[in-house]
Each structure stands twice: as structure tokens, then as C-alpha cells.
Amino acid sequence: MLFGLLFALAAGLMWGLVFVAPVMLPGYAPALLTVGRYLAFGLIALPLALMLDRRVLRELHAADWWEAAKLSLVGNFLYYLCLSAAIQRAGAPLPTMIIGTLPVVIAICANHRNRVRDGHLPWGKLAPSLALIAAGLSFVNHDELAVLRSGAGDLRRYAEGAALAVLAVACWTWYPIRNADWLRAHADRSPRAWATAQGLVTGPMALIGLVLLGLVHLAAPGALIPTGYTFPLGDRPLAYLGLMAAIGLCSSWLGTLCWNEASQRLPTSLSGQLIVFETLAALAYAFMWNQRTPPPATLAGVALLIAGVMWALRIKPVKHTA
Secondary structure, three states: OHHHHHHHHHHHHHHHHHHHHHHHOOOOOHHHHHHHHHHHHHHHHHHHHHHOOHHHHHOOOHHHHHHHHHHHHHHHHHHHHHHHHHHHHHOOHHHHHHHOOHHHHHHHHHHHHOHHHHOEOOHHHHHHHHHHHHHHHHHHOHHHHHHHHHOOOOHHHHHHHHHHHHHHHHHHHHHHHHHHHHHHHOOOOOHHHHHHHHHHHHHHHHHHHHHHHHHHHHHOOOOOOOOOOOOOOOOOHHHHHHHHHHHHHHHHHHHHHHHHHHHHHOOHHHHHHOOHHHHHHHHHHHHHHHOOOOOHHHHHHHHHHHHHHHHHHOOOOEOOOO
């Protein structure tokens, strides 16, 4: 349990870096950041596969590679595509609030679906933890809630953005549950090698995405990439390449590795709640980058999130028979 918690914390610290990348590279479209990140993930996975995990990867069957491809397609590309499109349609506040429900949604789905394998966390004991996390997310996103209450914006675009954000939540609810299924069913396999395998199948997908982006940019300038953008590296090529390499290594490979380690050790209903570490890390990095002090509402939200996680860690799973 302790090592699972620490690995989930490390994954959150790695994944939080992704949320400051758009702030650090404001002139780069979300689609470019997405394909850049996952192309770097694929390129980084190649030498790691040759040096560290060649033997284990050879033992994977075709079904395992197909599972890695599905996880990468849904949990990486489709998720970020939906999230980026949602932000473009509705702005950041609404999608941020909807994505913020992930820890609660995953915990609820996994607690029912995996009750036989992982044990059942009694709903009466789990409810206070989920309530604390939900309240913490609402405090953390206080500014976003204020924007939504103002009613500003096009209702149709808001509805389209909300639908895309809900689809993004569905993608990343499916991903950790299915990923944990594979890891728990293959407890003898290396979580590191499984992270590398996902990187190997992600690289070609990212390359295809980059080619498609280039074609769209030529056919319809301004549709997905800002007009005047120097494709593919933009006007800050060294900053773009360096940041994509750092995120590809830390957020994609190392973050996936740590999450895999946590998923092998913890019930999925609990590990789902620990995604709040990603929210906390993203907040901390954003405030450090902007050299700002968190407002009282944000600090209160952080305290509630931590309290919710600590409450969940005290719950003992109850054995459940089919």
C-alpha cells in the first residue's frame, strides 16, 4: 500500500508537468503539443527497449501489443484530442471542471466493476472520501466556476465543449481500469516494460498525427494551427524540442511507469482517487511558473483533496464473491 501510494504520487508529479507546457509555449496549438509529446515518447522508448527491456518485450504476444495499442490510442491520443477540442470550443473553465471529476468517476466505476478481484470498498465508508475530493476540486476550480456562473459565451459552443470533455472523461476512465486489468493479470511482467511497450506503439501514431497536421495546415491554414506558424517546430524550435523531450521522458514514460507500479499494488478504486496528485502538482507548477501565491480558496481545496485521499487510504477492502 505504501509503495503504491508513493508511485501514484510520483506519477502525479510527472503528469502535472503537462499542464504547464501550454503556458510555457503559448504560441503552439494543443495538437502540436500532443503529437510532439507522444512522438518524443516513442523516440525515447526505442533505446530504452533495446537497452533495458528487450527480453521482456520479446515475450509479449500479439494480444498484448494490441492491448498496448488500444490503451495508447484511447488514453493518449483520443483523450488529449477531445480535451484540446473541448478547450477550443468552450474555453478552459468548463472542460477543467468536467475533467476534474475523474478521481471520483474512476473510483465509483472501479469499485463496482472490480469488486471481486480487488475487494469492495464499502460505499458508506467511501462516500466521505469522494465527497471531500469533490469539494476540494470545486474549491480548487473556484475561478472556473465563477466564469461559468457568469453565463458568458456561446451556449452551443459550451454544449459542444461539454460533450467533448465528457468523452475525454470516458476515455481516461476506461484507460486506468483496462491498464490495471492487464497489469494485475500479468503480475509477473515488468511495469517498466509495459510503459516502454506503450511508448513503442505510441510513436508511430504520433508520426501519423504529425503528417496529418501538416496536410491540414497546408489545405486549411488556421484550422488547427495558427496562421503564420512555421510548421513543424514554430518560432522557438529549441524550446519546443527541449520541452517535448522532457515531457516525453518524465510525463509519458516515467509517469506511465510509476502509474503502472501503483496499479499493480493498489485496488483500482483507490488508485483512481490518487489521480488528485496530478491536479495538485499541476496547480503547484502553475503557481510557481507565474510566481503567484495560491488564493485562500485554492489552499482550502488542496487541504480537502489531501484529506479525501488520506480518508480513502484508511478504508480496508471487503472480500466480495461473484
